[in-house]
Amino acid sequence: METKYNLDESKLPTHWYNILADLPFPLAPVIHPGTGQPIGPQDLAPLFPMSLIMQEVSTERFIEIPEPVREIYRLWRPTPLFRAHRLEKALGTPARIFYKYEGVSPAGSHKPNTAVAQAYYNKQEGVKRLTTETGAGQWGSALALACNLFGLECKVYMVKASFHQKPYRRVMMETWGAKVVPSPSRDTHAGQHILEVDPESPGSLGIAISEAVEDAATREDTKYSLGSVLNHVLLHQTVVGQEAKLQMEMAGYYPDVIIGCVGGGSNFAGLSLPFMRDKIVDKKNMRFIAVEPEACPSISRGEYAYDFGDTAETTPLIKMHTLGHTFIPAAIHAGGLRYHGMAPIISALCYNKLMEARAYHQTVCFQAALEFTRTEGIIPAPEPSHAIKAVIDEALACRQSGEARTILFNLSGHGHFDMSAYDSFLAGKLEDYAYPEAKVREALARVPKVGV
């Protein structure tokens, strides 16, 4: 029985696919919060190298992947695509379940696909040092790896609560040579200000972003790097979906349903956008399902509006599904899904009904992950466990209806650094957090009234 589709290294994509070339609607411009006007490349220049700024707004359909980036990709790419025969059998479903596995990268997730590209372009433009924020550490470790491979310094502002509770991702970043500080830190004005008000502040992703942005904006040799949300980040992730298309051809099936978890949207976009092109251009009849945590359901329950990307209101305004930039989600284990907003591309696709979203509580996702690992072997990270829950529900619907649909999902990372979460789940101690209706209402009231 064939279960794994390995793509030959010669088939590693040569270009990223840019959905902006094919969107059937214009993407809303990014707005300067002071002027209310669309921002230009120069507004972003203190934070990003010009090549990435140009990618952010490019409408070129295919953008060439520089050879030094492909050389690093080859350390783990092409990644395997599996058919989950054993899971299908356990579910008794006629559905065909396929998954692309991104956990084989040295950092254990899809994040290095963009981290490597970002480090490369910064290096090309003479940048010496990158800053970023990280929650549980998946993005920070990817950027630490990438900076190390291109000889850049890397400074990671890690949410203080995670810094102390989950030290292993911190050690991973340090092993790759990054400097990691708990945020709020004394290294920035933003951090100092928070610490003056509350010396015991556990930090938040919003605070950490403010620190990383301030650090980059105030140092000549330094730029800032973001792991999701932005167009160029989603662009870099399309290597995933392009490989998956070739591998689905090898398997002899085309997906009817594509599923991925969404935090900022990059892993879902990476797998789905090359297929989305077929839906837009070739009118393929297929469904796309973005899966969110019930504790932070930006698409399912948020507003589609202009909002800040961070809590401290230092970023431009972007049109997206948002729960409000002051909303702080509950401490679910899927740290990568705890973001108040959503990538503008994903938001626009949802708003235009080209895809759908749904939300689950974390315990049912861990139950789905357990069923997956006990049939397929791989232990999923808590984030893609949300995708797995939706996959199982779709497969069970096929059992009900007798339809042999082909389901494809992105297993975006392994759970080796999340064993304490599995421990809680197995011990029956994992809690769910009800959708925080009142908190969201309060946060939505603080969304700026722009372009309404």
Add this chain to the structure above:
Amino acid sequence: METKYNLDESKLPTHWYNILADLPFPLAPVIHPGTGQPIGPQDLAPLFPMSLIMQEVSTERFIEIPEPVREIYRLWRPTPLFRAHRLEKALGTPARIFYKYEGVSPAGSHKPNTAVAQAYYNKQEGVKRLTTETGAGQWGSALALACNLFGLECKVYMVKASFHQKPYRRVMMETWGAKVVPSPSRDTHAGQHILEVDPESPGSLGIAISEAVEDAATREDTKYSLGSVLNHVLLHQTVVGQEAKLQMEMAGYYPDVIIGCVGGGSNFAGLSLPFMRDKIVDKKNMRFIAVEPEACPSISRGEYAYDFGDTAETTPLIKMHTLGHTFIPAAIHAGGLRYHGMAPIISALCYNKLMEARAYHQTVCFQAALEFTRTEGIIPAPEPSHAIKAVIDEALACRQSGEARTILFNLSGHGHFDMSAYDSFLAGKLEDYAYPEAKVREALARVPKVGV
């Protein structure tokens, strides 16, 4: 630049290679400690299924891999072989460095190669439940995975000190459905006896083996499973070296030197035995280097003698390099290398000068691992870090001599569960343990006088 050699799934080996068919000397028989006579298959029947006992003594050159085992292998095999261009460049060496990477298995090491085979044969013979011991948990998690995939119960006796200090491997085993107890436990007479004498006993691998063996020997539905040392375990690991031979052909080079770390010997044997055949049969001029920890250097400093495989003297006597079965090694981070003995096949190859051994302290190995991860990306487990130290030394010797030797080593697992060890190393807190001369002399005095 080509750096990764992916083998097509159609090239997954169909047979294991059995070096017993080609050894230029007879392997000393296993001896019954009571009678002093060679044991027969029936003596092992309470512990192992007959198919594995027959593999243990088979001299058939190629033994077919059952299709259900190959089906599971395909979840992660063939594993990639890399050329470490970036490490070569950093070292400024003319040597060509290649490594086979076994960390891509769901358990993160080479151990599932035999765990899956053992679970399969036990299942075939109607066994319902397997027991084993584990130290840091690498072997236990591999067996937990394999038992889960074949629907067997699995009970793991985990050394109590590790059970409490390193909970994440325990959770991994439980995630795959295994029952894990700290050893010494109250579940066996052996465990009860130890706890009576010392209720606070931190346990040891020797005690855990005694418990797992007693459990299997006293229950009709249960057998015992071992993760290294025995001939059939080394046999199953030869998928590694067979794949590597094909991949080295793809790369266009044949190794001059093959390097691996050794605890019981299985990962080293897995990579090297298919090449050893070329040395024995075709008189290839090549070197094999087994790398040990200075804290437990069985080959480098032990005696080649009949000894027990466990501390409690419950196993048969096997001829091997040993530091004495009562020797308890210091608590180095490379838990998989803390074994007093050595596989009989590896021992005999060393004794007959077909290979060599050397020993290193752990800090220099972590330094080598750091150099590796900062050039190649992958974070190695502490065990293969020993191999990496020897690889770097060999490569630097090539720089000195100007020789462009081809070096191949086994990167037997990743270090995701060893980040606290890296943390100690990076903080300069890692200790070395001098070779414990007096303790070894004492233990060697307790080696039984058999066949001398």
